[in-house]
Amino acid sequence: MRAVDIIRKKRDREALSAAEIHHFVSNYTKELIPDYQASALLMAFFLNGATVDETVALTNAMMQSGATMDWSDLPGPKVDKHSTGGVGDKTSFILAPLAAAAGIYVPMISGRGLGHTGGTLDKLESIPGFNVNLSLPQFRTMLKEARCGLIGQTKDIAPADKKLYALRDVTATVESYPLISASIMSKKLAEGIDALVLDVKTGVGAFMKTLEDSKRLARTMIDIGKGMGKSVVGLITDMNQPLGNWVGNSLEIFESLETLKGRGPKDLTEVSVELAAHMLVLGKISRTLDEARQKVHELIKSGAGLEAFRKVIQMQGGNPKVVEDYKLLPAASKQFRFHSISSGFVAGIHAEKIGIAAMLMGAGRERVDSVIDHSVGLQLHKKIGDAVNAGEALCTMYYNDEGRLASALELLNSAYLISAAPVKAPPLIYEVLD
Amino acid sequence: MRAVDIIRKKRDREALSAAEIHHFVSNYTKELIPDYQASALLMAFFLNGATVDETVALTNAMMQSGATMDWSDLPGPKVDKHSTGGVGDKTSFILAPLAAAAGIYVPMISGRGLGHTGGTLDKLESIPGFNVNLSLPQFRTMLKEARCGLIGQTKDIAPADKKLYALRDVTATVESYPLISASIMSKKLAEGIDALVLDVKTGVGAFMKTLEDSKRLARTMIDIGKGMGKSVVGLITDMNQPLGNWVGNSLEIFESLETLKGRGPKDLTEVSVELAAHMLVLGKISRTLDEARQKVHELIKSGAGLEAFRKVIQMQGGNPKVVEDYKLLPAASKQFRFHSISSGFVAGIHAEKIGIAAMLMGAGRERVDSVIDHSVGLQLHKKIGDAVNAGEALCTMYYNDEGRLASALELLNSAYLISAAPVKAPPLIYEVLD
Numbered sequence: 001m002r003a004v005d006i007i008r009k010k011r012d013r014e015a016l017s018a019a020e021i022h023h024f025v026s027n028y029t030k031e032l033i034p035d036y037q038a039s040a041l042l043m044a045f046f047l048n049g050a051t052v053d054e055t056v057a058l059t060n061a062m063m064q065s066g067a068t069m070d071w072s073d074l075p076g077p078k079v080d081k082h083s084t085g086g087v088g089d090k091t092s093f094i095l096a097p098l099a100a101a102a103g104i105y106v107p108m109i110s111g112r113g114l115g116h117t118g119g120t121l122d123k124l125e126s127i128p129g130f131n132v133n134l135s136l137p138q139f140r141t142m143l144k145e146a147r148c149g150l151i152g153q154t155k156d157i158a159p160a161d162k163k164l165y166a167l168r169d170v171t172a173t174v175e176s177y178p179l180i181s182a183s184i185m186s187k188k189l190a191e192g193i194d195a196l197v198l199d200v201k202t203g204v205g206a207f208m209k210t211l212e213d214s215k216r217l218a219r220t221m222i223d224i225g226k227g228m229g230k231s232v233v234g235l236i237t238d239m240n241q242p243l244g245n246w247v248g249n250s251l252e253i254f255e256s257l258e259t260l261k262g263r264g265p266k267d268l269t270e271v272s273v274e275l276a277a278h279m280l281v282l283g284k285i286s287r288t289l290d291e292a293r294q295k296v297h298e299l300i301k302s303g304a305g306l307e308a309f310r311k312v313i314q315m316q317g318g319n320p321k322v323v324e325d326y327k328l329l330p331a332a333s334k335q336f337r338f339h340s341i342s343s344g345f346v347a348g349i350h351a352e353k354i355g356i357a358a359m360l361m362g363a364g365r366e367r368v369d370s371v372i373d374h375s376v377g378l379q380l381h382k383k384i385g386d387a388v389n390a391g392e393a394l395c396t397m398y399y400n401d402e403g404r405l406a407s408a409l410e411l412l413n414s415a416y417l418i419s420a421a422p423v424k425a426p427p428l429i430y431e432v433l434d
Numbered sequence: 435m436r437a438v439d440i441i442r443k444k445r446d447r448e449a450l451s452a453a454e455i456h457h458f459v460s461n462y463t464k465e466l467i468p469d470y471q472a473s474a475l476l477m478a479f480f481l482n483g484a485t486v487d488e489t490v491a492l493t494n495a496m497m498q499s500g501a502t503m504d505w506s507d508l509p510g511p512k513v514d515k516h517s518t519g520g521v522g523d524k525t526s527f528i529l530a531p532l533a534a535a536a537g538i539y540v541p542m543i544s545g546r547g548l549g550h551t552g553g554t555l556d557k558l559e560s561i562p563g564f565n566v567n568l569s570l571p572q573f574r575t576m577l578k579e580a581r582c583g584l585i586g587q588t589k590d591i592a593p594a595d596k597k598l599y600a601l602r603d604v605t606a607t608v609e610s611y612p613l614i615s616a617s618i619m620s621k622k623l624a625e626g627i628d629a630l631v632l633d634v635k636t637g638v639g640a641f642m643k644t645l646e647d648s649k650r651l652a653r654t655m656i657d658i659g660k661g662m663g664k665s666v667v668g669l670i671t672d673m674n675q676p677l678g679n680w681v682g683n684s685l686e687i688f689e690s691l692e693t694l695k696g697r698g699p700k701d702l703t704e705v706s707v708e709l710a711a712h713m714l715v716l717g718k719i720s721r722t723l724d725e726a727r728q729k730v731h732e733l734i735k736s737g738a739g740l741e742a743f744r745k746v747i748q749m750q751g752g753n754p755k756v757v758e759d760y761k762l763l764p765a766a767s768k769q770f771r772f773h774s775i776s777s778g779f780v781a782g783i784h785a786e787k788i789g790i791a792a793m794l795m796g797a798g799r800e801r802v803d804s805v806i807d808h809s810v811g812l813q814l815h816k817k818i819g820d821a822v823n824a825g826e827a828l829c830t831m832y833y834n835d836e837g838r839l840a841s842a843l844e845l846l847n848s849a850y851l852i853s854a855a856p857v858k859a860p861p862l863i864y865e866v867l868d
Contacts (some may be wrong), residue, residue: 010607036469040605043477046445171474172442285519 003027003037010044015279018057025061029160040148042164042173054225057222058178063185064158067136069192071105074143077283078105081275083158083199084207084217085117087355088242089266091138091199092120092150093256093275095276097308100148101299107143107191108150110155111373113364114191116205116355117324118249121152122364126250126330126374128262130318140211146311158186181220195231195282197275198222202430205239205351211236218433230291231282236430237271241384244268248377248398250361257323260306267383270300270428273297278432331399336405336413343390346382348417354378357408357415376400385425388418436473437461446476448585452491454857459495463594469601476598476607489654490661492612496620497595501570503626505539508577508653509668511717512539514584515709517633518641518651519551521789522676524702526554526584527690529710529741534582535733536710541577541625542584543591547798547806549808550639550789554684555586556798560684560764560808563753580745592620615654617661627663628714631709636864637674639785645670645864652867659858665716671866675783675818678702680799682811682832684763691757694740701750701817707731712727744775764809766832770839772846777824781818782851793834793840810834819859822852 006020024041027033071078079099083089096106110132113119121132132152142149151309154164161183168174188196188360201207202214213397218234220301225232245265246255258264259272277292286292299305306323314320322328358364362373379396382388394416399405435459444450450845458475459833461467481748483493497634505512513533517523531538547553567574576583589596595617602608632655635641652668659666679699680689692698694708711726720726733739740757741824748754756762792798796807813830816822828850833839833842 004606006603007477009475011606034469036473036601037605039470039474040607043441043445044481047481056811133564145762167470170438171471172445173474190829 004325005034007041007044010041010048011117012379013048015051016054016057018053018060021054021057023063025065025160029065029163039167039171039173041167042171044256045179046173046176052223052227055178055182056224059182059185059189061159061225062158062164062182062227063190066158067156067192069107069136070191071107071143071192074105074265076105077195077285078107079195079197079279079283080106080188080191080193081197081199081279081374082184084201086201086239086243087116087117087205087351087358088244088247088252089201090123090244090252090256091272092338093123093253093273093276093309094264094268094309096150096307097260097278097312097361098234098272098296098299098305099279099283101308102148102280102285102295104147104279104285105143106148107139108148109187110189111152111153114368115357116254116352116364117386118247118355118358120150122372122374123249125184125253126253127313127318127322128328129234130313131316142312142315144388146308148308148312149317150312153187157190161186167296177216177220181217181224185221185224187372189228189230194271195232196225196280197278197282198232198234199275200234200236201239202236203351203426205242205355206239208344215431215433222433232434233282234433235275236276236433238426238428238430239351240426242351242354242380243271245380245383245414246377247354247358247380249372249374249379250331251313251379251398254321254329255328257306257309257326260300260305260309262300267428274429332375332377332400334399336397336399337393338395338397339411340388340390340392340416342418344388344418344420345423346384346386346388346394346416347419347423349380349384352413353411353415357411358373360408360411361397361404362401372412373400383425385423435469438512440447441442441475441478442474442807443773444482447482449485450491452494455488455491456495456498459499459594460847463597464500472598473605473607475599476602476605476613479519479613480607480610486657486661486843487514489520489612489616491673493564493616493619493623493658494662496592496594496598496616497624498553500592500624501590503541503570504623505541505577505626506726508539508835510537510539511629512626513629513631513713514540514542514622514627514857515631515633516618518629518635520635520673521551521639521785521792522675522678522681522686523551523635524557524678524686524690525706527557527687527743528693528698528702528706529713530582530584531694531746532706532730532739533713533717533839534727535738535832536714536719537827538581538713538719539577540582540669541627542582543587543621543625544584544786546803550786550793550798551791552681552686552792554584556808557683557686557808558584560687561747561752561756562762564726564747565750568750576584576749580706580749582742582746584746584750585754587621590625611650611654613670615651615658616757617852619655619658623659627664628718630659630711631716632666633709633713634668635673636670636672637860638671639789640673640674649865649867651857656867666868667712667716669709669712672860672864672865673785674860676785676788676814677705679814679817680686680787680811681792681814682754683806683808684765685811685813685832687756688760688763691740691743694734695737696734704862712722764813766809766834768833770831770833771827772829772843774824774826774828774850774852776852778822778852778854779857780818780820780822780828780850781857783814783818784849786811787845791845794832794845795838796835807834817859819857
């Protein structure tokens with residue numbers, strides 16, 4: 001089997017066999033196939049697309065390039081959630097403890113933020129002492145004792161993906177449904193889960209801006225998961241405006257804790273409950289979605305979800321007192337209230353611009369090596385559909401540096417749209433695919 | 435200008451500007467752009483095609499990556515011919531001296547044989563002493579004094595092409611009209627010629643097997659030449675059977691000398707005269723093709739063409755006596771006559787199989803590092819359309835090694851097709867494109 005013949009076959013639109021894909025990925029990872037052959041194959045995949053079988057084989061080969069986890073000694077369903085990323089997206093901190101409290105093992109491996117979207121690991125690190133860099137034995141202890149662990153990608157997981165992703169980045173082969181999906185799924189399925197709930201965001205603040213594109217990405221990932229024998233559902237959820245009312249690292253931890261206490265905003269609560277409920281159904285903890293929703297609401301009411309999160313924080317080295325005492329979370333030194341200059345109804349809160357504004361204040365990374373300020377961010381006082389009077393605050397910005405505030409304000413000015421006529425809030429969940 | 439943005443643009447089917455293509459090729463040649471980016475761009479070119487402007491820019495950038503020749507001090511037209519390669523294709527040794535004798539400067543840079551086609555340089559080297567590795571100043575002296583020089587590619591000419599070709603070979607991006615055409619034309623136009631006659635072979639023994647493909651290749655090369663301000667015509671000529679009656683290095687030099695003496699076979703003479711005549715018209719030595727044909731025939735009759743070749747041989751270090759004394763050319767030690775087992779008419783002489791048979795006897799290269807036996811080859815006694823009796827010789831094989839003869843014979847058996855009904859010879863020239 002020669003690499004050039006595999007490239008030629010893909011170039012000529014013939015479907016590659018699982019053996020051919022495995023040969024290529026495995027030898028590329030071992031550096032027996034050079035980058036210049038891999039980039040030619042990636043461009044052929046980009047331009048010619050891939051069948052479901054090819055995409056499954058690619059995912060499998062990338063997953064098999066590194067360590068895969070095995071929790072078969074743990075008695076119960078292993079289910080995770082993956083989000084394609086958005087602004088104010090903090091559902092992981094709510095649904096993972098809730099699912100764990102319901103009896104599901106949640107071995108969640110997450111990433112850091114880049115650009116306008118925040119990262120799960122960055123938000124967790126705003127909790128004093130919280131350690132996301134656990135070894136695999138430590139992760140196993142977390143799962144065993146807390147049924148949940150929240151850690152970062154290790155270099156043992158899907159090394160082929162890391163190598164291929166770096167190559168795609170410099171060869172203009174990133175934006176391909178099969179390649180994006182295989183990249184995500186190879187890492188998620190290496191977690192050794194039985195089932196996965198996908199939260200595919202759609203809208204101006206999402207990676208996929210249109211419903212059609214979001215559905216196509218969800219479909220590709222679901223097909224991969226099913227092709228690898230897993231139960232998968234995909235929820236297409238709104239990312240035209242930020243989710244919830246708070247954006248920023250410690251601010252989102254605060255809002256998650258409030259939501260686990262039953263005091264969260266309606267949109268964040270509903271999306272988190274829906275995602276958690278699907279995890280319970282896939283994990284066969286509940287028979288129906290309605291039953292699952294009820295169970296999740298009970299776990300919020302009883303405080304069992306909050307207690308599960310407290311346990312994760314404590315076991316991962318964080319200060320568990322933050323759960324009650326928010327003053328222990330890093331806080332910005334200054335506030336600025338951003339006012340509406342007209343009366344009417346909020347018609348748009350451009351999620352991507354809000355995300356970039358938060359990033360510019362220090363909440364996110366402009367480059368991979370940017371340093372994060374865990375304390376800064378913003379609170380939205382109005383969401384789409386809300387009435388607003390001229391002079392009323394649209395949001396409050398929590399900041400430490402006047403210069404950074406200024407560049408964020410410039411963006412905010414163009415992020416809001418006020419309409420004279422009443423506006424309906426967008427749906428929270430557009431579709432559920434399985 | 436970033437390489438990744440250029441790749442993305444081509445990937446998205448937008449036409450690249452000349453500046454973008456020049457930037458990419460120039461920096462790739464200087465090793466400032468890595469192979470893995472170049473191979474991604476090549477695959478995008480392969481799958482998305484290229485406009486005429488892009489192909490011209492690519493050719494220009496590859497040509498400008500190295501030395502280009504300038505003969506503006508020489509008083510007269512500079513015209514060359516390029517053939518896409520075939521079996522028994524020896525027109526260069528006939529038309530180059532004839533064109534030179536007519537007053538045209540012919541700075542011909544050729545290649546070596548690989549696979550079933552022979553190479554101009556290999557054939558020349560069958561002349562004892564002939565040196566194809568001239569320095570550029572020596573080449574200039576040839577042009578000045580003999581109006582013709584026959585040399586090999588130097589590393590100064592289009593280094594980008596050498597580097598890109600090696601990369602295409604291992605990334606399955608060879609068979610692309612724009613890339614093939616740019617590769618050929620970048621080297622040819624670096625010769626500093628005013629005009630070029632293209633001999634695009636078509637048929638089983640050619641690189642392009644169908645008339646349609648051959649025309650498409652010719653069209654792409656003509657467009658490039660015109661886009662770079664040169665006069666170009668393309669003749670689509672037959673390569674279903676070998677050209678002329680002899681195949682093999684010294685054997686083809688012998689047949690070329692015979693043709694320059696007016697004793698060549700009809701097909702070889704006609705194709706050589708036609709190509710030479712087009713050179714004379716493009717070089718404005720003759721006003722019409724008919725006038726040019728007549729002039730070429732006169733130069734054969736007068737012996738001026740032969741004399742021009744003798745001068746080239748002498749000046750490039752070869753023994754000029756070979757022109758009269760063929761015994762000075764290397765000769766194989768043994769002969770084998772291959773007979774027809776049936777009576778009828780020759781309906782097919784599969785040019786590619788004849789070429790491979792000659793290669794297996796030692797006349798060509800199976801791999802780049804194979805050693806050539808200049809003496810071996812074969813003589814065709816019958817061409818397509820000829821009547822043949824059972825037991826009559828179809829060809830004679832000139833060989834040195836029984837083992838090699840045996841493997842060649844195996845192929846020959848399937849190369850010939852004898853038909854009971856009369857057969858018409860294929861046309862020699864299918865079309866002339868300009």
